[in-house]
Amino acid sequence: MNLFESVGEPVLGFFEAIGEYTLFTLRTSKLLLRGRIHWRNTLAQMAFIGVDSLPIALLTALSVGMVFTLETANEFIRYGATSVIGGAAALTIVRELGPTLTGVVFAGRVSAAIAAELGTMKVTEQIDALVSLAADPLRFLVLPRVLACVTMLPLLAFLSDAAGIAGGYGIAVYLKGVSPLVYAESVRSLIGPDDVAKGLLKAAIFGLVVAIVGSHKGMNARGGAEGVGAATTSAVVVSLITIFISNYFLSSVLFPGAGAH
Amino acid sequence: MSMQVQLVGVEKRFGPKRVLEGVDIAFAPGKITVVIGPSGCGKSTILRLLLGLQRPDAGRVLVDGQDLAIFKEPDWMAYRERIGMVFQSGALFDSMPIGRNVGFALQEHTKLPREEIDRIAEDKLRLVGLAGQAQLRPSELSGGMQKRVAIARAIARDPGMVLYDEPTTGLDPITSTVIEDLIVSVAKQTGATSIVVTHQLSTIFRTADRIVMLLAGVVLGEGTPDELKASPDPRIRGFLSGTVPDGWA
Numbered sequence: 001m002n003l004f005e006s007v008g009e010p011v012l013g014f015f016e017a018i019g020e021y022t023l024f025t026l027r028t029s030k031l032l033l034r035g036r037i038h039w040r041n042t043l044a045q046m047a048f049i050g051v052d053s054l055p056i057a058l059l060t061a062l063s064v065g066m067v068f069t070l071e072t073a074n075e076f077i078r079y080g081a082t083s084v085i086g087g088a089a090a091l092t093i094v095r096e097l098g099p100t101l102t103g104v105v106f107a108g109r110v111s112a113a114i115a116a117e118l119g120t121m122k123v124t125e126q127i128d129a130l131v132s133l134a135a136d137p138l139r140f141l142v143l144p145r146v147l148a149c150v151t152m153l154p155l156l157a158f159l160s161d162a163a164g165i166a167g168g169y170g171i172a173v174y175l176k177g178v179s180p181l182v183y184a185e186s187v188r189s190l191i192g193p194d195d196v197a198k199g200l201l202k203a204a205i206f207g208l209v210v211a212i213v214g215s216h217k218g219m220n221a222r223g224g225a226e227g228v229g230a231a232t233t234s235a236v237v238v239s240l241i242t243i244f245i246s247n248y249f250l251s252s253v254l255f256p257g258a259g260a261h
Numbered sequence: 262m263s264m265q266v267q268l269v270g271v272e273k274r275f276g277p278k279r280v281l282e283g284v285d286i287a288f289a290p291g292k293i294t295v296v297i298g299p300s301g302c303g304k305s306t307i308l309r310l311l312l313g314l315q316r317p318d319a320g321r322v323l324v325d326g327q328d329l330a331i332f333k334e335p336d337w338m339a340y341r342e343r344i345g346m347v348f349q350s351g352a353l354f355d356s357m358p359i360g361r362n363v364g365f366a367l368q369e370h371t372k373l374p375r376e377e378i379d380r381i382a383e384d385k386l387r388l389v390g391l392a393g394q395a396q397l398r399p400s401e402l403s404g405g406m407q408k409r410v411a412i413a414r415a416i417a418r419d420p421g422m423v424l425y426d427e428p429t430t431g432l433d434p435i436t437s438t439v440i441e442d443l444i445v446s447v448a449k450q451t452g453a454t455s456i457v458v459t460h461q462l463s464t465i466f467r468t469a470d471r472i473v474m475l476l477a478g479v480v481l482g483e484g485t486p487d488e489l490k491a492s493p494d495p496r497i498r499g500f501l502s503g504t505v506p507d508g509w510a
C-alpha cells in the first residue's frame with residue numbers, strides 16, 4: 001500500500017459515508033415535503049423517545065448546572081462579580097450544555113435503540129416484509145423517528161435548560177448565599193430569547209443526526225445478531241462524533257461574537 | 262384474478278458470483294408452481310426479483326405482459342398490493358400482535374374501519390387454524406404457528422399471486438401437511454398464481470401442479486410431477502427421489 005492509498009482510502013470512505021447519509025436524508029426529506037407522514041408511528045415514536053429520555057436528560061442537566069455553579073461561584077464572588085454567577089451558568093447551559101448534553105443522551109440511548117430495532121428488523125427480513133406489503137420503510141420507520149427526534153430533542157433540551165439553571169440557582173442561593181433577585185437578574189440580563197432559540201436549533205440538528213445515523217446503521221445491518229450489535233455500537237459512536245464536530249461549526253456560526261453582550 | 266408471471270433470460274450476479282445465468286420460466290396462471298434445486302442455486306433470489314427487492318442484471322421479468330424494469334415507485338406499490346409473500350423466516354413484525362400483522366396491509370392501504378380490519382384478520386387467522394389468537398405476539402408462537410400467521414398475512418388482501426419461500430422447512434410432518442393443504446386450498450379458493458420454493462419432497466408432491474428445477478443458474482427441467490419423475494435426466498429423478506445421482510456437483 002503506497003502513501004496515496006493509505007491516506008486516500010479512509011478519506012474516500014469518509015466522503016462516501018457523507019454522501020450516503022446525505023442521500024438518505026434527502027430521500028427522507030422528500031417524503032416530508034410531499035406530506036407523506038405516517039402520523040400514527042410518528043406520535044408513537046415521539047411518546048416513546050420523549051418519555052424514554054426525559055429522566056436521564058433532566059438529571060444530567062440538573063447535575064451539570066449544580067456542579068458548574070459550585071465550581072465557578074467562589075471565583076466570581078472573590079472577584080466581586082456576584083452578579084454574573086447566574087448569567088454565566090445560564091449562558092453556558094442554554095447555548096452549549098443543554099443542547100449538547102441532551103444530544104449526547106440521545107446519541108447513547110435513542111440512536112442505539114433505533115439502530116438495534118431497525119437492524120433486527122433488517123436481519124430478520126421484516127424490512128423486506130414491509131416492502132412486500134407495499135409499505136415504504138422510509139415512510140413507515142425512518143421519517144417518524146426523524147420527526148420524533150427533531151422535535152423531542154429540542155423539547156428535552158429546553159427542559160434541560162430549565163433544570164440546569166434551576167440547579168445553578170439552588171447552589172448559588174442556598175449554598176453560596178447569593179440573593180435570589182441578583183441571580184434572576186443576572187440570568188435575565190445575560191441571555192435572551194435568541195440564545196435559547198439558537199440552542200434549540202442546534203438541538204434539532206442533533207436530533208436529525210441521531211435519527212438519521214441510527215436509522216441508516218440499522219437499515220444497513222447485515223449478518224445476524226452480531227451485525228445488529230455492530231450497527232448499534234457504530235450508530236452511537238458516529239452520532240456522538242457528528243454531534244461534537246457539528247456543534248463546533250454551529251456554535252461559531254450561531255454565536256459569532258460569543259461573550260460580546 | 263390470477264396473475265401471469267414470466268421470466269425471460271433472467272441473469273443475476275452478486276459480485277463475481279453468477280447466480281442466475283439465463284433463466285426462462287413461464288409460471289402457469291392460477292396454478293401452483295414449485296421451484297426446486299440445491300441450496301444456493303437462486304430460488305429465493307427469483308422470489309426477490311419478482312417482488313422487486315432485487316433487480317435482474319439482464320433479461321426481463323414480465324407480469325401480466327408488463328416489464329417490471331419500467332416500473333416507477335407508484336407502480337411497484339400498486340403491484341405489491343396485489344401479491345403476497347411468505348418469507349422463509351416468517352418475518353412477522355414483532356412490534357405488533359399477530360392480528361395486526363395479518364391486518365397490516367388493510368390498515369395501511371385501505372380506509373376500512375378498525376373493526377372491519379380486525380374481522381378480516383380474524384377470518385384469515387381462522388383459515389390457518391389460529392382462530393381467537395389475534396392478541397398473541399409473534400414471540401409467543403412456535404415456528405409452525407409463525408409460518409401460518411405469515412401465510413394469513415400474505416393472503417389478507419386476496420392477492421393475485423402468492424410467493425412461498427420454504428414454507429415447510431424445519432416443521433414437523435403434521436404441521437407440514439397442514440401448511441401444504443393450506444397452500445393448495447388458498448390457490449383453489451382465490452385462483453392466485455402460486456410459486457412455492459421448497460426442498461421438502463412432501464411439499465413438492467402435495468402441492469405442485471408444475472415443477473421447475475434449477476441447477477447451476479439455469480432451468481434444468483420443468484413439467485408436471487409425473488413428467489419430471491419420469492425424466493430421462495438422472496439429476497432430476499435423483500432430486501425428486503432424494504437419492505444422489507452420479508456426478509452430482
Ligand SMILES: Nc1ncnc2c1ncn2[C@@H]1O[C@H](COP(=O)(O)OP(=O)(O)OP(=O)(O)O)[C@@H](O)[C@H]1O
Nearest residue numbers: 275276278280298299300301302303304305306307
Ligand atoms: N444480497 C446478496 N448479496 C450477496 N450474495 C447473495 C445475496 N443474496 C443471495 N446471494 C447469494 O446468491 C446465491 C443464491 O441465493 P438464494 O438465497 O437465492 O439461494 P436459495 O436457492 O434460496 O438457497 P436456499 O435453498 O439455501 O435458501 C447464494 O450463493 C447466496 O450466497
Ligand SMILES: [Mg+2]
Nearest residue numbers: 304305349426
Ligand atoms: Mg432460499
